[in-house]
Amino acid sequence: MTYTFGLDTFGDRNSDAGGTPLSHAQTIRNVVEEGVFAEQAGLDFFGIGEHHTDYFPMPAGDVVLAAIAARTEKIRLGSAVTVLSSDDPVRVFQRYSTLDAVSGGRAEVILGRGSSIESFPLFGYDLADYEELFDEKATLFAELLKGGPVTWEGKTRAPLLHQDVVPHLESGPFPAWIGVGGNPQSVIRAARLGFGLALAIIGGPPARFAAYSELFRRALEKFGQPPRPVLVHSPGHVAATDEQAKAEFWPRWRETIALVAEERGFAIPTEASFDRETGPDGALYVGSPETVARKIAANMQTLEAGRFDLKYGLPGLTHEQLMTSIELYGQRVVPRVRELLG
Amino acid sequence: MYRRTEYKRGKVRFAAMQRTGKLAVLGAGHVGPVIARLAIRAGYPVAIATSGDPDDIALITELVIPGAQPRWASDAVADADTVVLAMPLHRFLDVDPGLLAGKLVVDAMNYWPASDGVLPAFEDGASKGIGSSEIVARRLTGSAVVKALNHIGYHELEEWARPADAPDRRATGLAGDDPAAVAAVAELTDRIGYDPVPLGSLRAARVLQPGGPVFGQVLTLPEFERAVYEDARALR
Numbered sequence: 001m002t003y004t005f006g007l008d009t010f011g012d013r014n015s016d017a018g019g020t021p022l023s024h025a026q027t028i029r030n031v032v033e034e035g036v037f038a039e040q041a042g043l044d045f046f047g048i049g050e051h052h053t054d055y056f057p058m059p060a061g062d063v064v065l066a067a068i069a070a071r072t073e074k075i076r077l078g079s080a081v082t083v084l085s086s087d088d089p090v091r092v093f094q095r096y097s098t099l100d101a102v103s104g105g106r107a108e109v110i111l112g113r114g115s116s117i118e119s120f121p122l123f124g125y126d127l128a129d130y131e132e133l134f135d136e137k138a139t140l141f142a143e144l145l146k147g148g149p150v151t152w153e154g155k156t157r158a159p160l161l162h163q164d165v166v167p168h169l170e171s172g173p174f175p176a177w178i179g180v181g182g183n184p185q186s187v188i189r190a191a192r193l194g195f196g197l198a199l200a201i202i203g204g205p206p207a208r209f210a211a212y213s214e215l216f217r218r219a220l221e222k223f224g225q226p227p228r229p230v231l232v233h234s235p236g237h238v239a240a241t242d243e244q245a246k247a248e249f250w251p252r253w254r255e256t257i258a259l260v261a262e263e264r265g266f267a268i269p270t271e272a273s274f275d276r277e278t279g280p281d282g283a284l285y286v287g288s289p290e291t292v293a294r295k296i297a298a299n300m301q302t303l304e305a306g307r308f309d310l311k312y313g314l315p316g317l318t319h320e321q322l323m324t325s326i327e328l329y330g331q332r333v334v335p336r337v338r339e340l341l342g
Numbered sequence: 343m344y345r346r347t348e349y350k351r352g353k354v355r356f357a358a359m360q361r362t363g364k365l366a367v368l369g370a371g372h373v374g375p376v377i378a379r380l381a382i383r384a385g386y387p388v389a390i391a392t393s394g395d396p397d398d399i400a401l402i403t404e405l406v407i408p409g410a411q412p413r414w415a416s417d418a419v420a421d422a423d424t425v426v427l428a429m430p431l432h433r434f435l436d437v438d439p440g441l442l443a444g445k446l447v448v449d450a451m452n453y454w455p456a457s458d459g460v461l462p463a464f465e466d467g468a469s470k471g472i473g474s475s476e477i478v479a480r481r482l483t484g485s486a487v488v489k490a491l492n493h494i495g496y497h498e499l500e501e502w503a504r505p506a507d508a509p510d511r512r513a514t515g516l517a518g519d520d521p522a523a524v525a526a527v528a529e530l531t532d533r534i535g536y537d538p539v540p541l542g543s544l545r546a547a548r549v550l551q552p553g554g555p556v557f558g559q560v561l562t563l564p565e566f567e568r569a570v571y572e573d574a575r576a577l578r
Contacts, residue, residue: 126459127455127457127458128432128459128460130458131430181372182496184371184402184406185399188402203495203497203498204501205501208497214405215401215402215406218405219401222401261558266495266558267495267498267560
């Protein structure tokens with residue numbers, strides 16, 4: 001198996017060293033620098049997740065990715081995730097096929113139903129239609145990716161009749177994944193439509209997702225699809241020592257989860273729950289390069305994953321802390337994971 | 343404190359029924375498979391169903407819920423003593439109440455507008471402080487409805503299940519208007535790995551809802567009792 005490694009951000013709003021939040025605009029410019037630096041640190045992928053909040057001011061990640069594309073050569077660039085349910089699949093395809101053109105064939109998308117759901121009221125979608133919106137739009141997106149004129153009819157957007165959707169793909173479909181948070185029916189859908197499987201593991205023991213990798217492989221066979229890769233996306237932070245990484249990450253983690261807890265039903269983390277999540281059986285990759293590398297290698301093996309994307313940063317961390325985390329992840333963690341995986 | 347004597351009496355009365363109790367879990371999304379796995383581990387025969395063809399969930403059942411039987415919902419319910427509602431609440435509105443008549447129904451669903459959108463059938467009640475399970479029960483007039491297994495996140499529900507004698511065992515609340523049904527569901531939650539805390543009538547289930555003191559929390563028995571005591575007493 002070939003292994004690849006990426007970084008994801010939600011445009012987590014930076015603070016300065018004194019703890020004062022930076023502007024949305026400065027945070028976005030910092031993300032551009034982080035994406036460019038990710039390539040220099042040797043990483044394979046840089047992803048931006050769609051969010052619409054004061055602490056994640058990142059609704060138009062494709063624009064930011066285009067800026068990164070202009071200053072990089074090799075790194076692949078994509079969404080992580082695009083909330084497809086509250087977007088137009090034709091428009092998403094156009095934005096990312098344009099990014100594919102700008103970047104010389106480096107675009108990807110991870111499509112999600114949206115476990116963060118602030119885009120639904122913003123764009124006038126009803127959360128009760130969550131399932132139908134995603135199913136229809138993901139099906140249309142799979143058609144668009146094939147290239148050529150598209151004929152489609154459904155309930156969630158205007159029909160298409162032999163529609164030529166531009167820009168045409170230069171070198172075939174770009175990689176597309178479906179983000180899954182724990183619903184096995186979403187795994188089946190990813191296989192049926194021929195997308196990759198992106199497992200978003202943000203709490204609890206990652207090993208419980210091993211059955212989902214197996215389910216995905218078996219479902220691909222059942223639907224006559226070629227093999228597709230499994231990707232693991234999890235939050236983390238790398239610093240020189242375990243103690244420093246945890247000391248930087250923990251207060252920001254507690255604040256961030258408290259902010260999203262109400263709408264997503266998360267429990268407010270305690271020091272005990274944080275210790276569990278940062279330990280060998282938890283979902284957070286927080287620590288020294290060696291600690292983080294061992295955990296990534298172990299979980300990639302358990303989950304038979306070909307790619308690992310570290311969701312770095314949190315609202316309130318400084319740009320400098322993030323640059324250190326990126327450098328250590330790219331130059332120390334990833335080479336060590338490759339060594340451990342053989 | 344929470345009708346504990348009643349629970350204990352009920353436990354004796356319903357022990358025989360629960361030994362042979364068969365479960366039908368309706369819903370194969372986030373929550374249904376977790377409850378199904380826990381119940382299988384506790385020794386219950388479990389059928390799982392969605393609104394569609396059981397063939398569509400055959401692979402999921404084989405790999406993610408080994409030991410469960412994928413069936414049509416009507417067949418699964420017909421053969422079950424206990425039916426667990428683990429579908430999104432808006433899908434519940436499509437369920438024929440007649441299908442569930444005469445059954446013990448565990449309502450593991452939540453009305454959670456911030457996450458799942460506003461549902462008029464539940465919003466009117468919610469604006470008057472009426473709990474979602476009370477509205478579920480009004481639709482299921484022929485069933486004994488017990489709210490349970492709704493307030494712990496689905497992955498935590500599996501992670502924290504412990505045998506009865508474990509020192510770090512956690513508690514979970516339940517409530518219903520039929521004390522015998524509550525006792526039977528208390529037995530179920532006990533066997534799948536949690537200290538049951540019967541809170542009283544279905545009205546008291548409001549304490550277990552989103553926004554309540556234990557929603558999203560995984561607490562020990564003393565912590566749980568402290569968290570709900572005032573609210574539950576007010577709702578008796």
